[in-house]
Amino acid sequence: MRTRTPLLAVPALLTLLATAACGGGGSGDAAADAGRPRPGGDLRLAIQVDSGCIDPQQVGNNDALNIGRQLVDSLTVQDPASGEVRPWLARSWEVSPDATSFTFHLRSGATFSDGTPVDSAAVKANLDGIVALGAKAQLGSTYLAGYAGTQTPDPQTAVVTFSQPSAQFLQASSTMSLGLLSPATVAADPATRCDGSTLVGSGPFTVGSYTRDTEVVLDKRAGYGWAPEGARHTGEAYLDSITYQVVPESSVRTGSLASDQVDATTGIASQDLAQFEGEGFWTERRANPGIPYNFFPNESRPLFSDARVRQALSKAVDRAEVASILNPGDVAVSSALSASTPLAPDDSALLAHDPDGAAALLEQAGWTEGADGIRTKDGQRLTFTVSFWQPVSAALELVQQQVREVGIDLQLKQSTVAEQNAQQASGDYDVLLYNLTRSDPDVLRTVFADTARDVNRRPHAAVDDALAAQAATLDPARRTELVAQASQQLLAEAHSIPLFELSTVIAASSKVHDLQFEGSSRLWFHDAWLSS
Numbered sequence: 001m002r003t004r005t006p007l008l009a010v011p012a013l014l015t016l017l018a019t020a021a022c023g024g025g026g027s028g029d030a031a032a033d034a035g036r037p038r039p040g041g042d043l044r045l046a047i048q049v050d051s052g053c054i055d056p057q058q059v060g061n062n063d064a065l066n067i068g069r070q071l072v073d074s075l076t077v078q079d080p081a082s083g084e085v086r087p088w089l090a091r092s093w094e095v096s097p098d099a100t101s102f103t104f105h106l107r108s109g110a111t112f113s114d115g116t117p118v119d120s121a122a123v124k125a126n127l128d129g130i131v132a133l134g135a136k137a138q139l140g141s142t143y144l145a146g147y148a149g150t151q152t153p154d155p156q157t158a159v160v161t162f163s164q165p166s167a168q169f170l171q172a173s174s175t176m177s178l179g180l181l182s183p184a185t186v187a188a189d190p191a192t193r194c195d196g197s198t199l200v201g202s203g204p205f206t207v208g209s210y211t212r213d214t215e216v217v218l219d220k221r222a223g224y225g226w227a228p229e230g231a232r233h234t235g236e237a238y239l240d241s242i243t244y245q246v247v248p249e250s251s252v253r254t255g256s257l258a259s260d261q262v263d264a265t266t267g268i269a270s271q272d273l274a275q276f277e278g279e280g281f282w283t284e285r286r287a288n289p290g291i292p293y294n295f296f297p298n299e300s301r302p303l304f305s306d307a308r309v310r311q312a313l314s315k316a317v318d319r320a321e322v323a324s325i326l327n328p329g330d331v332a333v334s335s336a337l338s339a340s341t342p343l344a345p346d347d348s349a350l351l352a353h354d355p356d357g358a359a360a361l362l363e364q365a366g367w368t369e370g371a372d373g374i375r376t377k378d379g380q381r382l383t384f385t386v387s388f389w390q391p392v393s394a395a396l397e398l399v400q401q402q403v404r405e406v407g408i409d410l411q412l413k414q415s416t417v418a419e420q421n422a423q424q425a426s427g428d429y430d431v432l433l434y435n436l437t438r439s440d441p442d443v444l445r446t447v448f449a450d451t452a453r454d455v456n457r458r459p460h461a462a463v464d465d466a467l468a469a470q471a472a473t474l475d476p477a478r479r480t481e482l483v484a485q486a487s488q489q490l491l492a493e494a495h496s497i498p499l500f501e502l503s504t505v506i507a508a509s510s511k512v513h514d515l516q517f518e519g520s521s522r523l524w525f526h527d528a529w530l531s532s
Helices: 027-031 064-067 120-137 190-194 250-258 270-276 307-315 319-324 355-364 393-404 417-427 445-448 462-470 476-492
Strands: 042-047 077-080 083-089 089-094 101-106 147-154 156-160 206-212 215-220 241-246 264-266 280-288 290-297 375-376 384-386 408-416 431-435 499-501 502-509
Touching: 042 250, 042 270, 064 241, 083 089, 101 120, 120 147, 120 156, 206 241, 241 280, 250 264, 270 280, 270 502, 280 307, 290 307, 290 445, 307 355, 307 499, 319 393, 319 499, 384 417, 384 462, 393 499, 417 431, 431 445, 445 462, 445 476, 462 476
Parallel strands: 042 241, 042 264, 384 408, 384 431
Antiparallel strands: 077 083, 089 101, 101 156, 147 156, 206 215, 215 241, 264 502, 280 502, 290 431, 290 499
16 A cells, blocks of 8 residues: 555646547547547647756746656656546655655556666666756755655665655655656766756656757657556557747747647637637646746845845736736636645735835835836936846736836846746846746745755844755645745745746647646657547
8 A cells, every 4th residue: 555645636727638629629529420449640749948958857838848757767757637646657655744854655567668677776876866956956856855865675675764754755755757768777977868968767758859949759669568647548659749939929830730730739829719619629728737927036146135025026017917817717816826826825915016015125225216217216217137038028018018117127038947947046136037848846945945946045033044944844734834934935025936827728629639747747648649
């Protein structure tokens, strides 16, 4: 019998991505009308960005993780509807009462595509290797905070221990960021792992080719037979291959799908969705759990070391208006976490649009209105730059107009993923904007804690104690209280300035069936198939 850490159910919105037949709109019955799944074919998917790396242990953006998810299996899988953690490479597990020890009992027969077994030695090599990667393992290294080591009492048993309680680790073990790679890959140069030349996992697909900024081709792995609980079949993938085509422009992605140059695309602009609802296409929208799109102010800079300036910036944003220009069904962000995240509180009152309150705070801080409406202090204009890489310019331009009404000159600078990662590492930024998807509230610790990413570059505060405490308790009621406390502290001090939630929107040809989302809101192609 396995011991499962209690999790609150993810809202019903987090359901498996429905499929559609010709003219359908995403119903399982319509998929059934297409007949039995048939093997073969190349599914062409347009993605927005190439991060320059396809190693799931090293990347952090959704497009790259959508690729990496197909290459690696995980110890566990998180049910996308209930949030429950279920077996995958581990057939069962036990968690110690203090959440410092996790004993995984591995299934037999799973192998990496180079033929080596998925055993306890491989689990140890991977976890040790992620820690050794350090900051290169953008997400996994934070999930392993306090990692003390892995013992291998026998080939099918791995005992993972932490120096402090780590209640989040069981859910983390379901992510592709802790997905297992061949020990030979773990030992390889991280750069060759990024370009795919030494990237070997145990997943249903393998790397066929990777052409930077153009496309990634994944090939079906022969002999695969250990899909997770909840999969619609256990054997090899149906598709012969998946081709991810890098198409940065939304209009070009839309045109490519409409003209049958691709079979599916992510990142459809809201105004383009209607043309793909029926008539040979289907669409689905799903709210991503984790941290919504945020302004992350650099508090080591004098401007943002003043909490009144940060708070004024937050009060100046009309979040309901921002949500109104996004995808149909999107609602205003309501806490430091997206509403679909397990244990997310409702802190809407702390995020109310209050331009008069924003103006009063700026006056208190010594920023007075200038002739052109922009505030000044000691001869300096109230101006700063927001750095971002995602294609969210329209929403940011609206926010730019909103904050200008209270005298703030917000400048926008779009860069690349690599450039923003370098900025964050060096601290050379005024404000960063991004989101981070994860179906566990510990994502707050990953980003904000002074022992983790420390995106604000601020001194230790009470919120760091709350973030550490929620990661140390298995009691769902107590963890709910601590997560709510952390969210409120982040918002009240405007360390977190959430703007809008990310929704994953996909549009596809009606010949695409059984394409699903897994628990962390990335696409899962194992069950996907194409009809003629």
